Amino acid sequence: MMQLRAWQSECIAQALKSFKRQSHFLCHATPAAGKTVMVASVAKALFERGNIDFVVCFSPSRAVAQSVATTFSQILGRSFNGQIGAAGGSYTYQSMSTLPSELWRVLSDHRVLVVLDEVHHCSGSSWDEFSMGNSWGRIILDRIQGKASFTIALSGTPWRTDDNPIVLARYTQPDGELHCDYEYGLQRAVLDGVCRAPNIVLTDNREIHLKSSELGLKTYSSIRDTIKQGHISYPDFLFRDEVIDHTLSEASKKLLEIREQVPAAAGLVVAATVAHAEQIADRLSALGERPVVVTCRTPEAHQIINNFRTSCDRWIISVGMISEGTDIPRLQVCCHLSRIRTELHFRQVLGRILRRQAGEPPEVGGWLYVLAESSLTEFARRINDDLPEQNVVSFSPRSSKQNEDDASEYAVFAEDDEATEWGFSIDATGTWLSGPGQTEQKEKTELSMSNHYWSEILSLFEDRIV
Numbered sequence: 164m165m166q167l168r169a170w171q172s173e174c175i176a177q178a179l180k181s182f183k184r185q186s187h188f189l190c191h192a193t194p195a196a197g198k199t200v201m202v203a204s205v206a207k208a209l210f211e212r213g214n215i216d217f218v219v220c221f222s223p224s225r226a227v228a229q230s231v232a233t234t235f236s237q238i239l240g241r242s243f244n245g246q247i248g249a250a251g252g253s254y255t256y257q258s259m260s261t262l263p264s265e266l267w268r269v270l271s272d273h274r275v276l277v278v279l280d281e282v283h284h285c286s287g288s289s290w291d292e293f294s295m296g297n298s299w300g301r302i303i304l305d306r307i308q309g310k311a312s313f314t315i316a317l318s319g320t321p322w323r324t325d326d327n328p329i330v331l332a333r334y335t336q337p338d339g340e341l342h343c344d345y346e347y348g349l350q351r352a353v354l355d356g357v358c359r360a361p362n363i364v365l366t367d368n369r370e371i372h373l374k375s376s377e378l379g380l381k382t383y384s385s386i387r388d389t390i391k392q393g394h395i396s397y398p399d400f401l402f403r404d405e406v407i408d409h410t411l412s413e414a415s416k417k418l419l420e421i422r423e424q425v426p427a428a429a430g431l432v433v434a435a436t437v438a439h440a441e442q443i444a445d446r447l448s449a450l451g452e453r454p455v456v457v458t459c460r461t462p463e464a465h466q467i468i469n470n471f472r473t474s475c476d477r478w479i480i481s482v483g484m485i486s487e488g489t490d491i492p493r494l495q496v497c498c499h500l501s502r503i504r505t506e507l508h509f510r511q512v513l514g515r516i517l518r519r520q521a522g523e524p525p526e527v528g529g530w531l532y533v534l535a536e537s538s539l540t541e542f543a544r545r546i547n548d549d550l551p552e553q554n555v556v557s558f559s560p561r562s563s564k565q566n567e568d569d570a571s572e573y574a575v576f577a578e579d580d581e582a583t584e585w586g587f588s589i590d591a592t593g594t595w596l597s598g599p600g601q602t603e604q605k606e607k608t609e610l611s612m613s614n615h616y617w618s619e620i621l622s623l624f625e626d627r628i629v
Contacts, residue, residue, distance in 0.1 A: 165238065168357055171201040174345045178205045178315065181344055182214075187314045187331050189282070192347040194319035194514020195358050199231055199490075202278050202315050203238035209276055210239065210250070215312060217269055218243075218251030220278040221259065226465050226489050228253045231280060251276075256284060256299040259306075270310040277307050279331070282316035283507065286327035300330040319514055320507045349517075349549050358517040359495070360528040361550070363543045366410055366559040367535035387537045397536050401435050401500050406534070407446045410498050413559060414532045415450055418477060418496045424524050429471070430496040432480045433512055434458075440480045443500065447478055454478040457485070485515060492518045499533040509533075509542040532559075 167175070170192070178188045192198045209215045218235065222228040232253035236243040245252025245266075254262065269275060279285065287296020287304050296304065307314065308331060316331060321341055323329060333342040352358040371389050373381045383389040390397055400406050414430055421428045432447075434440035437458045447454045455471050457464045457479065464484060471479050472491050485491065497516045501508070516529030533539045535558070547555040 170347045188344045189316045190345045191321045191343040193349040195518035198317045199234045203235045215276045216273040218276045220253040222280040259302045274312040276313045277311040279316045285330040287330040303330045324505045362530045364532045365535040427493045428495045429493045430478045432498045433501045435502040456480045458482040492520045496530045504538040
């Protein structure tokens with residue numbers, strides 16, 4: 164029998180107690196805490212008590228749906244393929260509109276538990292006889308609400324970027340705070356040893372040169388200030404080889420360090436586009452790596468992910484395939500090079516490297532490398548605030564010291580005389596600092612940073628920077 168974690172046992176007891184007076188239960192547990200094992204155990208208890216006949220699970224992707232089916236089958240000791248004699252079935256939200264009517268009739272004719280994984284993807288509310296929300300939310304309101312005997316909603320990030328209400332959720336009045344029936348946050352998960360301690364490395368450059376025939380040469384002291392001027396955008400940085408090379412180099416060093424203690428540890432790069440993923444694969448190959456690439460265009464992508472889960476390959480590059488819910492515990496380093504800059508996505512990506520493995524050294528954490536763009540910096544600060552006893556954030560600024568020998572290597576990319584688009588260059592030849600073990604040198608560098616931007620950024624984290 165699987166040994167449950169303390170929080171899982173607490174949540175199971177709370178859910179079973181709540182179902183005596185209500186039919187819906189919302190659990191907010193930090194990504195990588197083990198929500199699927201918990202909810203499968205609730206289903207097992209409901210089966211044993213004779214409260215349900217069948218379970219239907221919905222998830223945001225095929226990979227997650229397959230993982231859910233595997234976990235439920237193991238916990239329940241029965242098949243979970245949706246066929247006759249099975250304990251239930253696992254499906255994606257995308258498939259809801261094409262599921263056969265026979266499946267929906269099961270909810271009316273039998274006692275069914277419906278599990279809504281990562282429910283924040285589904286928005287909706289009912290008003291009189293009308294259902295409002297996105298397509299998935301409306302289907303839940305029309306076909307599941309009031310028909311399922313019990314529903315359990317799970318989320319590691321229980322809010323929506325568009326601020327629309329999460330389907331079936333309850334909100335307090337008048338402040339509109341989401342009511343969760345059980346919460347298990349990142350701070351407790353780290354203290355319990357359930358999740359790895361997060362380490363977020365913010366990469367920036369204090370000498371960014373832009374040149375155009377119209378405006379001449381401009382120099383900026385940060386990524387944020389450069390973007391603020393409106394001449395180039397955040398994706399422009401993501402696609403630069405200099406940025407990719409520096410980020411991958413730092414992350415590769417960290418992964419090699421971790422693999423000395425955890426030989427199977429692996430790294431993930433979250434890319435912006437398919438072409439970007441291929442570019443990153445080329446740059447990793449230049450470092451002597453042999454990365455695996457999975458995108459929506461990759462044949463048998465889900466099988467490749469499954470193979471990577473148990474292989475010894477060091478790096479996997481993904482475009483929208485491993486950002487949420489995918490369980491690959493050996494991932495311990497991640498480069499966030501996605502265009503998406505929402506807190507929900509940021510936390511979900513971070514969660515991919517926080518799932519602790521049995522027997523893993525407790526001091527080995529998860530490492531996330533991101534550019535010091537303003538939104539991503541703010542999200543890192545909030546993670547820092549979530550863990551007041553931890554040193555979560557470190558910086559990777561380039562030293563402003565530069566000798567004359569570097570000048571030729573730090574040339575800007577001049578454009579054609581008629582061009583109006585800006586080009587830019589990021590120098591990777593100087594001293595970049597990141598991570599523990601360089602604290603003394605890093606502190607000296609930070610003390611020399613007197614410009615307004617770095618004073619502002621460093622003040623966000625006060626004295627908790629390692």
